[in-house]
Amino acid sequence: MKPDSSRPLDAIERAHLKDVDDASHIMYRYPVDPEFDGLLQRFWIPVWSVPAGQEAPQRVLQYPVSLLVVAADYARFYGVVSGLSTTTLTGEGWAVGVMCAPAAGALVAGGPMTAYTDRFVDVADVLGTAGSG
Structure with missing residues (x-):
């Protein structure tokens, strides 16, 4: 089958190393409004349902950016992750996640990102009382 050159390559899907037989989740992706250009890159919402007693490892080649992720039981700020995350x-x-633009994480963190490399913290640890609501 010849590639369709009229469709741009989907860089998002290429980073998410999903097994073609993995039906454990659906990933919704949304662009950010143009007013956030240079600060945010995209939003995403994964919804999953894994049968009891089973696990579904999700492998992603990470972009060199920080992330804000909110789930039912946590709100986290992720620093840049080296290589592959699982x-x-x-x-x-x-x-619900938002991918910051490169270097924009330092604006959220209020300084250098080195303390957050390859790890995450509660959003309240980064934003103070503004992040605990």
Whole structure:
């Protein structure tokens, strides 16, 4: 089959190393409004349902950006992750995430991002009382 050159390559899908047989989740992706250009890149909402006793590892080649992710039981600020990250889905759930533009995480963190490399913290740890509501 010849590639369709009229359709741009989907860089998002290429980073998410999803097994073609993995039906554990649906990923919704949304662009940000133009007023956020240079600050935010995209929003995403994964919704998953993994049968009891099973796990669904999700592997993603990370972009060099920070993330804000809110789920039913947490709100986290993720620093830049080196290489491949793996999140193992279990049960049923959802999350809402926003990908910051490169270097925009320093604006959220109020300074250098080195303390957040390859780790996450509660949003309240970064935003103070503004992030605990």
